[in-house]
Amino acid sequence: MTEARKTVTPVWCGRRRALVLLWAVVATMLAGIIGLGASGFRINLTPSEALGVWRILPLNRKVEIDDLVFVCVPVTDAMRAALKRGYLRRGLCAGGFAPLIKTVVARSGQHIEIEDLVRIDGRVLLHSRLQPRDARGRQLMPFAGGTIPPGTVYLHSDFPASFDSRYFGPVPANNILGLAKKVWIYAP
Template sequence: MRRMRVLLFLTGAAVTMSALAPSGFIGGYRLNLTPSEPLGLWRIEELQRPVAIGDLVFLCPPPTAAFVEARGRGYLRRGLCAGGFAPLIKTVEALPGQTVGITDHVLIDGRSIPASSLRAKDGEGRALSPDPGGVVPPHHLFIHSAFASSYDSRYFGPVPDSGLLGLARPVFTFHP
């Protein structure tokens, strides 16, 4: 029954978004179909202040070889960011100058981040390589999702803040 509700929701959301896509894109609305954050309709809200730890944000990943490989593995969707990537929805966990330690989980300035365990392999059994950690460079952000299988800075490291689109605000979402 639960599976049927999820399927009906996704079908309805896809039909609705197809009809509203042109105005939705202009209005900053995005459909999230990945489990890193609740499924459904989200809005990008312009950031009127400096980004802060704990902000849930939309961010375009840089068009690097690591992200091209990630898209090939199915970790990222196609979208309108540079390189053809869809924006990520992640929480900012560290800002420039902070120290990230990566062992079997993530530490920021010595503080353990909840739900940050690392996996050795993805769901298909392919090896995952953790980021080595270090000091977050200027104009970069360390982003994270509490979803255990999330592809985030644990694996690809800090990302340029130039890809920051704004805060991620749920409009109509649900947890499957």
Template structure:
């Protein structure tokens, strides 16, 4: 019995060490696991951008330190991670860039055109009020982010964010949709 228990602990310890090694290698190699439903689950690679972000790019971005992200972290909307403010990077699509006009009511309109799958929710899954972005022109150096997933925490709720937080383009490596 003692021998079996020791073997089980050895196997569990080796498995945990292997997982840590894979996670570290992934972080150093620009790989990230997406465990949110904003985009397909699985392994993604961060590809360094050699240009400014444009509409339609799917990116990894670190959100800035702001009270809206502190609240999101406390409520569990965002993962913990190594970005400033203690969050993990977000994976989102750039829906609008500097100079574009955002109008928000029950849905989002960019330059007068409806953004597909942009319905706003008044409350989260636990019935807590969700802040909504008031709208306006995207300032220079900022991007407006979006995900088609209805429960996504994106710029519908927190507004445009600094493009300086962009880590790179998000490229799927091994993903699946549940």
């Protein structure tokens, strides 16, 4: 009687194949994310705007009021402190900051008054009530207000706890990366 031989694959060989497959999947996903990022796609995980996938579109004209934009914040000590507090995320902008999605609500030459609400040229900006403290009870210092300097814009989000120009003031208009366009958003 002839006995059939069975080929037995060692356990470590099966684990090795699984590990190689896992690394291949991770590398493919990472390459896809990098490729999408290079194409202007961004994932928004903050409540200042809708959660989901967005795209940066070129801004081939002068920025206008009500433009929803991606913008890099300036590299300052105040922004580094905001990053440490968790108001900003890490990303590819100068200083290691992630771009923000905000609406341009005022431009150079307009006057900003900040009390309990923001006023632009005397008109109340809707959804602009200042928060005296953040979610952890830390004091928030508002922007002092005044006339917006040349070459800068004042940014806002309707989200009450948004970190925007109410707290950090105007930003250089040339820090705008482009218009923000929704691609896919999470809507519960």
